[in-house]
Amino acid sequence: MVINVYDNQLTMAQAAAEKAAIALKDALSKKDTIRLLAATGSAQFKFLDALLCYKDIDWSRVEVFHLDEYVGISKDHPASFAGYIQHYIVDRFHPAKATLINGMANLDEEVKRLSTAVKAAEIDVAFLGIGENGHLAFNDPPADFKTEQPYLVVDLDTICRNQQVGEGWFPSLKAVPEKAFTMSVSQIMKSKCIFCIVPEKRKAQAVKNCLSDDAKVDPMYPSSILKLHGNAHIYLDKDSASLL
Numbered sequence: 001m002v003i004n005v006y007d008n009q010l011t012m013a014q015a016a017a018e019k020a021a022i023a024l025k026d027a028l029s030k031k032d033t034i035r036l037l038a039a040t041g042s043a044q045f046k047f048l049d050a051l052l053c054y055k056d057i058d059w060s061r062v063e064v065f066h067l068d069e070y071v072g073i074s075k076d077h078p079a080s081f082a083g084y085i086q087h088y089i090v091d092r093f094h095p096a097k098a099t100l101i102n103g104m105a106n107l108d109e110e111v112k113r114l115s116t117a118v119k120a121a122e123i124d125v126a127f128l129g130i131g132e133n134g135h136l137a138f139n140d141p142p143a144d145f146k147t148e149q150p151y152l153v154v155d156l157d158t159i160c161r162n163q164q165v166g167e168g169w170f171p172s173l174k175a176v177p178e179k180a181f182t183m184s185v186s187q188i189m190k191s192k193c194i195f196c197i198v199p200e201k202r203k204a205q206a207v208k209n210c211l212s213d214d215a216k217v218d219p220m221y222p223s224s225i226l227k228l229h230g231n232a233h234i235y236l237d238k239d240s241a242s243l244l
Contacts, residue, residue: 001211001226001227001228001229001232001233001234002232002233002234003211003234003236003241003244004016004233004234004235004236005236005237005238005241005244006235006236006237006238007237007238008237008238009046009199009200009237010046011237012046012197012199012235012236012237013046013047013049013050013197013199013235014050015235016047016050016195016197016233016235017047017050017051017053017054018050019195019233020047020051020125020127020195021051021054021057023124023125023193023195024036024057024062024124024125025056025057027124027125027192027193028057028058028061028062031124032061033061033062033063033096034061034062034063034124034125035062035063035064035065035121035122035123035124035125036062036063036064036065036095036123036124036125036126036127037064037065037066037067037123037125037126037127037128037183037188037191038064038065038066038067038085038089038126038127039066039067039127039128039129039137039197040066040067040068040081040084040085040088041084041129041167042167042168043129043197043198043199043200043203044088044127044129044197045088046199047127047197047235048088048089048092051093052092052093059093059094059095059096060094060095060096061096062093062095062096063095063096063097063098063099064085064089064090064095064097064098064099065098065099065117065118065123065183066081066082066084066085066098066099066100066101067081067128067137067138067182067183067188068081068101068137068138068180068181068182068183069081069082069100069101069102069103069180069181070103070176070177070179070180070181071103071107071153071177071179071180071181072103072104072177072179073103073104073177074103074104075100075102075103077103078169079164079169079170079176080103081101082100082101082102082103085098085100086098086100099114099117099118101114101181103181107153107181110151110181111149111151111152111153111181114150114151114181115149115150115151118150118151118183118187119150122190122191122192123190123191123192124191124192124193125191125192125193125194125195126188126191126193126194126195127195127196127197128188128194128195128196128197128226129196129197129198130196130198130203130206130207130210130223131159131160131163131206131223132159132160132162132163132202132203132205132206133157133159133160133163133206134206134209134210134220134221134222134223134224135160135222135223136185136188136222136223136225136226137182137183137185137188138154138156138160138180138181138182139152139154139182139184139185139222140154140155140156140157140159140160140222141157141219141220141221141222142219142220143185143219143222143225144184144185144219145185145186145219145225146186147184147185147186148184148186149184149187150183150184150187151181151182151183151184151187152181152182152183152184153179153180153181153182154179154180154182155178155179156176156177156178156179156180158173161173161176161178164176166202185222185225189225189228189229191229192231193231193233194226194229194231194232194233195233195235196223196226196232196233196234196235197235198234198235198236198240199236199237199239199240200237200239200240201239201240201242203239203240204239204240204241204242204243205243206221206223207236207240207241207243207244208243208244209221209224210222210223210224210226211223211224211226211227211234211244212243212244215227
């Protein structure tokens with residue numbers, strides 16, 4: 001794991017996009033089709049805008065998966081992560097394929113469908129974020145580090161649900177679903193190359209808890225697992241890194 005710190009969000013996003021573009025092109029040089037795992041949320045906006053500037057990436061050979069989705073909301077809901085992937089990635093980058101999570105589907109059937117799809121080939125590049133409670137995808141603390149099931153249905157904790165309200169995705173805590181589909185920690189860690197983009201002061205405590213030199217790898221701090229990945233690149237601004 002390598003931590004990179006920048007003076008502001010824009011510089012951080014541009015640096016992350018430059019390295020991510022290199023990783024995508026490198027993967028594309030080695031195989032006909034590659035797979036990308038894409039995070040959602042406000043932390044990714046500037047990064048995706050910067051990545052869009054790289055016109056020499058052949059997105060027609062990229063398949064996209066995403067990390068998580070709320071149970072019980074449709075793709076056209078303003079907070080839907082499937083809707084986010086459609087709007088911010090599919091409609092702008094035009095990848096070959098996007099496997100989107102259906103929040104309205106039968107839980108067992110959707111977990112089986114997603115797990116089968118993602119196990120078909122490795123994830124070459126992953127874009128991640130870290131939650132205010134340290135979660136990785138929707139693996140809230142204590143996260144299950146042991147399960148080998150690629151996708152799960154999980155309960156969302158109050159800190160996680162409040163974050164969604166704070167970011168403006170929902171009008172109130174009551175409106176935030178209590179369950180979600182998520183890619184498991186073990187499946188995320190199978191990604192060959194990881195870029196984790198974590199701006200803003202509100203993430204500083206989670207960054208300290210999960211990524212500081214003396215932080216232990218602990219299910220109570222789910223993103224601490226990134227310390228064990230040999231090709232994980234963490235991008236912070238001065239605010240999110242302020243407690244390191």
